Amino acid sequence: MTTLPTGSPSVRDVRDRRVLVVEDDPTVREVASGYLRSAGLIVDEAVDGFDALALAERTPPDLVVLDRMLPGVDGLEVARRLRSRRPVPIIMLTALGSTDDRIEGLEAGADDYLAKPFSPRELVLRVQSILRRSVGELAPEAPFVLGAFAIDPSNRTVRKAGRSLTLTAREFDLLAFFLKHPNQVFSREQLLKEVWRWDFGDLSTVTVHVRRLREKIEDDPTKPRHLTTVWAVGYRMSA
Template identity: 60%
Template sequence: MTHRVLVVDDDPTVAEVVASYLDRAGFTVDRAADGPAALARAAAERPDLVVLDLMLPGLDGLEVCRKLRDEGPVAVIMLTARADEDDRVLGLEVGADDYVTKPFSPRELVLRVESVLRRTTARAPSGPLLRGGSISLDPAARRAAQGDVELSLTIREFDLLAYFLRHPGRAHRREELMRRVWGWQFGDLSTVTVHVRRLREKIETDPATPTLITTVWGVGYRFDPPPDPDTSPHPPRTPDRPEQDPPL
C-alpha cells in the first residue's frame, strides 16, 4: 500500500527537497504552499500524513492542524524553525504526532514519517475490552469511553491510555513510554509529558490534582484506576447472632 503524504511549506526549496526525498522513499506526495491550499488538498483527497510547517502565511500550522483534526484522524509531523519548547508543546497539544526542528536532515524526516505511519496504520490488536474503573477501551474499534461518555482521543492519547490500562499500578519511566507507545528509541521526552497532560484533561475529575495518572517523582507516571463499583467485592456480612435468653 502506497501512503499519501501532503507537504505544506511556503518555502519552495524546503518543499521541493522534502517532496523529492519522500517520493524516492516510495510515498505519493502532494504539496501546498499555505494553509487554505493545504485544507483544500486534504478535502479533495485525504492524506495519510501531513508534513506541516508551523509558520505559514495567513493560516498558521497550528490552525491548519486543528482543522485537519476536526475532519477526522490524520497523522501530522510539524516543522518548526525555532527550537523554542513552547512551539513544540503547542504543536503536540493540537494533536501533532511528531515535530522536526529546522534545519533538519531530509533522511531523518523520512525516517520519522515511516515511524509515525507504522504506528498509526498498524493493525489494531484484537482481544477483549480493556477496563480500569469507569474507563473502557476497545482496541479493535479504536473507541474509548468513561462511563457512558465516549472519549475524544488523538491517536497517541488512545495508545497511551491503552498502555496504561494494560499495565495498571506500575510506575513507567518516560523513556519506556516513548519506546512502547511511540515506538521511538530516542526523542524529546516533553512529547510524553504533553500527552500525559492532555490525557489527564480528558479523564481526570480535576486534572490539576490527578488521581488516575499520578506522577511518581524521579521515575515517571503510574495509572491507578479506582475499583469499578459494579465489580468491587462487598465486605463480608456479619451473620446475625441468634437471640439468647438473658442470663438468670
Template identity: 55%
Template structure:
C-alpha cells in the same frame, strides 16, 4: 507483489523549492505525495483526501501550522510531522500540545525527515493491544474498533493519546518511566520526555473528572506515571 496502496503524504509548505526536495525524497521511499502551498489549501486538502500523514510547515502566512493542526485535529486523526524554522522549546511543546506526532527543526536533511515520516507511520499502523476490550476508570476501550467511551459517552483522542491510554490500561498498577513511554509509544530511544508530559496532561483533560487532581492516571514522583484502577 503487494496489493497494498502506497502510503499518501501531504506536504504543506509555502516554500515550493523545499517542498519539492521533500517530495522527491518521500517518493523515492515509495510514498504518494501531494502538495499544498499554504495553510487553508492544506487544511482543505487534508480533510478532503485524508492522507496517511501530513508534513506541516509551522510558519506560513495567512494560516500558520498551529492553526492548521488545531483545525485538523477537530475532525481527523491524521499523523502530523511539523517543520519549524525556530528551535524554541515553547514552539515544540505548542505543536505537540495540539496533537503533532513529531517535529523537525529547519535546517534539516531530507533524509532525516523521511526517516521521521517512516517512524511515525510505522507507529501509527503497528500499535496493537492484547485484548479487544479494555475497561478501567469508567472507560471502555475497544481496540478492534479503535474507540473510547467514558461513562457511555464517546471520547475523541489523538493517536498518541490513545496509544498511551492502551499502554496504561494494559498494565494497571505498573509505574512507567517517561523514557519508557517515549520509547514504547513514540519509538524514540532518545528524546525530550516533555513530549510524554504534554500528552499525559492532554489525556487527563479528556478522561479525568478533575485533570488537576487525577484519580486514575497518577504521577509517580521521580519516575513517571501509573494507572490506578
C-alpha cells in the same frame, strides 16, 4: 484486565497511504515529498495554510507534514483547524529550536515534530511509524477491558464507561500502553522510548501528551484519578 472476543482483521500496509506536505520552501517541499513518494506513499502538496486547509477538505489525508512558519495562516492555526475536523496525525516541521516553541506545536495538536534542517530519511521513518500504528500493528491485538476503559488496539478505538473517546494517534498509543501496564510507574524517559520509540528527545513531549490525554479521560483533569503522577518518578495508570 478482561479480554474481549475478536475476529482476525487483515494486516494493513502503510504504502499507498495519503500524506499532505505543507511547506512554503519549494526545495524542502520537493525533497520531503520525493522521499515520501519513493517510500510508496501518495503525496499531496500545499504551499501555505489556506491551500492546506482547502486540500485537506477536498481530499482528507492519512497524515500531515506541516511547516510551523507559513504565510497567511501559520502552522499552529492550521494544526488546530485540522484537529477540530478529524483526528489526523500531524508531524510539525520547525526551524524554532526552543522548548517553548516545540511545546506550543504539540499543544496545537501535533503528534510529532522534526527540527530543521532534518534528515529526509528520518522524516520517512517517523511518517511510517505513525501510519503503521494508526492503521494497525502487524500482529493484531485482542480488545480488552481495564476498569472503565474498553480498548480495541487493532481498530484503534477506545471507550470509557461506554462513551467513545476521540484521541490523536499518539494519545491513543500512550493510553494503550498505560492500559497494558496497569499500576506500573513509568518515567518520561521510559515512555519516550516505549511509546515514541525514541532513544532520546525532548521530555516535554511526554508531559504535553499526558496533559492532553488527561483532558480527555479524566472527569477533572486537575485532579486525575486514572492517570496519576508519581512525584519525581513518572506516571501510573491506576486500575
